Amino acid sequence: xxxxxxxxxxxxxxxxxxxxxxxxLASVTDFWSDADGWQEKALxxxxxxxxxxxxxxxxEVPLVPASARVICVGLNYKxxxxxxxxxxxxxxxxxxxxxxxTASLSVGRVPVPVPGGEAGLDxxxxxxxxxxxRVESADEATAADAVFGYSTFNDLTARRAQKLTSQWTLGKxxxxxxPLGPLVSRDEAGDLRDGLQVRTRVNGTEVQNGNTxxxxxxxxxxxxxxxxxxxxxxxxxxxxxxxEGVGYARTPQWLLQAxxxxxxxxxxxxxxxxxIGEPSLRAxx
Numbered sequence: 398x399x400x401x402x403x404x405x406x407x408x409x410x411x412x413x414x415x416x417x418x419x420x421x422l423a424s425v426t427d428f429w430s431d432a433d434g435w436q437e438k439a440l441x442x443x444x445x446x447x448x449x450x451x452x453x454x455x456x457e458v459p460l461v462p463a464s465a466r467v468i469c470v471g472l473n474y475k476x477x478x479x480x481x482x483x484x485x486x487x488x489x490x491x492x493x494x495x496x497x498x499t500a501s502l503s504v505g506r507v508p509v510p511v512p513g514g515e516a517g518l519d520x521x522x523x524x525x526x527x528x529x530x531r532v533e534s535a536d537e538a539t540a541a542d543a544v545f546g547y548s549t550f551n552d553l554t555a556r557r558a559q560k561l562t563s564q565w566t567l568g569k570x571x572x573x574x575x576p577l578g579p580l581v582s583r584d585e586a587g588d589l590r591d592g593l594q595v596r597t598r599v600n601g602t603e604v605q606n607g608n609t610x611x612x613x614x615x616x617x618x619x620x621x622x623x624x625x626x627x628x629x630x631x632x633x634x635x636x637x638x639x640x641e642g643v644g645y646a647r648t649p650q651w652l653l654q655a656x657x658x659x660x661x662x663x664x665x666x667x668x669x670x671x672x673i674g675e676p677s678l679r680a681x682x
Contacts, residue, residue: 398439400428400546400580401452402460402504409458413439414579418449425462429632432529432545436582459502459577460527462632467497469552469569470619473638474611480646491622492614495565497552497636500682503573508674510655512555512571517652518673521552521639522597522605522661524589526616527580532629540620543629547586549578549661549669550636551597556645556652572682577634578661578669586665589616593664595640600657607640 399414405421411428413420420443422428428435442448461467471493472478478488503509511518529545552575559568587593589609597605614622619635644651653659653673662668 398436398582398585400439400460400582402458404456404458411435411460412455413443414452415443415449417452419452419455420445420449425460425632428460429462432631457504459499459504460580461499461502461577461634463499464630465499465632465634466629467499467502467575467634467636468623469495469497469636470614470638471495471565473613474607474640475613476607476611476641477639477643478613480641480643488613492619494623495569497575498570501570501572502575502577505576505578505669505671507573507576508672508678509553509571509573509576510674510676510678511653512558512679513676515555515557515652516650517644517654518571518574519554519556519644519652520597520599520604520659520661521554521643522595522659522663523550523552523639524548524593524595524609524637524663524666525550525577526589526620526635526637528620528629528633528635529631531631532620532624535621535624537615537617537621540624541617543620544583544616545631546580546582547589547666548580549663549666551576551659551661551669551671552636552639553653553659553671572679576669576671578667581666589637593666595664596662597642598660598662599651599653604644604651605640605642607642609637611640612638
């Protein structure tokens, strides 16, 4: 089953997605209060083809509650770690974690402005995992069972701001720089440890081609570690890291400019398309 967030009846709703048809289910808050239950209900609601709407006729929004924590994992693929901070060092014993605010999230096809003072934005195609059940001090088996599903994600990064200090928060929270694709339920997406191909293209040119088998830290291990310190709740998101091939590590550097288009294609999860727009787009934030 696939899901998107939509504007519906003056609120943000979760909706089932079936091809080009959208079937509103419940407010985002109600959906995440019982995601497994809505998975069952969605099957019967989707069967009523008269109740659906065309996807082109709805306004899509992130399927994430305002209260959600978005925890991102840095340098989680071996080759990307080697092209970044761990070029000549042993791999870290623990994942590098940083936060995004929900205000930075967006969806596919929404233009993303290059922040002021930046030479451009950098791409980071990756898988986002969505928490479906409360997780507190969980072992890895329990953590794995708490994942409701996955989506495509592009962790668009303002590198100048990111590197001003040892903390990455500023460079990882530009306006609209966290586009998410439709959520694909775990039963349909499978297990990332079995391997999903992750590809990123800029203006049609492939710039990243990795596989989730190459993650240093698995999603269950990451969730288990986080849950030792704070409780995860339904609707929280774990952005699992990006493969090698980012723009800042190239010679010469290659950064995204207004007019560019980025595509993140992930096996079983679909393709997320993001245009890069002018700085004036920030007025929408």
